[in-house]
Amino acid sequence: MTASSPSSLRVAIAGASGRMGHMLIEAVLASGDCQLAAALDQPGSPGLGQDAAAFLGKATGVLIESDVRTALAKADVLIDFTRPEGTLAHLAVAAELGVKLVIGTTGFSDAQKAEIAVHAQKTAVILSPNMSVGVNVTFKLLEMAAKALQEGGYDIEIIEAHHKHKVDAPSGTALKMGEVIAEAQGTQLADRAVYERFGHTGERKPDTIGFATVRGGDIVGDHTVLFAGTGERVEISHKSSSRAGYAQGSLRAARFLAGKTSGQFDMFDVLSLR
Missing domain, CATH: 3.40.50.720 (NAD(P)-binding Rossmann-like Domain)
Structure with missing residues (x-):
């Protein structure tokens, strides 16, 4: 017992x-x-x-x-x-x-x-979309980065990877990352999210938040947020090994x-x- x-x-x-x-x-x-x-x-x-x-x-x-x-x-x-x-x-x-x-x-x-x-x-x-302590600290870092990088034309992309058995996309964690960033900048994710790109998409629209999804193997969960500016980029990542x-x-x-x-x-x- x-x-x-x-x-x-x-x-x-x-x-x-x-x-x-x-x-x-x-x-x-x-x-x-x-x-x-x-x-x-x-x-x-x-x-x-x-x-x-x-x-x-x-x-x-x-x-x-x-x-x-x-x-x-x-x-x-x-x-x-x-x-x-x-x-x-x-x-x-x-x-x-x-x-x-x-x-x-x-x-x-x-x-x-x-x-x-x-x-x-x-x-x-x-x-919570993710119970990991590290991921939630990452959310806080993203909030800080989103506020500091709101000006200067930084493009925001969220890339996530999970195992082949996951049934929803983007992951709840990736969506939460987008929500944290949008709210930190005084906006709503629904007004900025781009979930699909295919064919002739034209130039990237300013102020959008893009999502890219990878599914394969036994990946537990990888998330990277890219703030891409002119002459530099900032990447904030969290990777789970178990x-x-x-x-x-x-x-x-x-x-x-x-x-x-x-x-x-x-x-x-x-x-x-x-």
């Missing part, structure tokens, strides 16, 4: 059979202040009924299950890196039970984000929520970067 104490934070993991789920489970088991309380996966998953830490050769006594309500009843917080529809279904139950949620899922529509905000009135939620950074950031987020009862937050709140 997992070690626990009266002060242990009871953590449930969604998508427990997946790569990110495995990384999160390993991080929880290695922590000194969190307890693996439940492990969720979708009906039909071959992992159902197995010990959540079987991939590590360990026995925790926590079996992977598909009943959301039963799983969440055992937890203080759920960490969810699944798909938008699944995350929203989990959040609806979590809000009803008063279970907090750390959301690392990306690809939400504006309507789905609005739905998250409604549930956050009943329970505490952290929504998902461990996302897992550790998620646990920091879960600990942050321990003192909250409701409201929507992000990693800037967790890391005091505002």
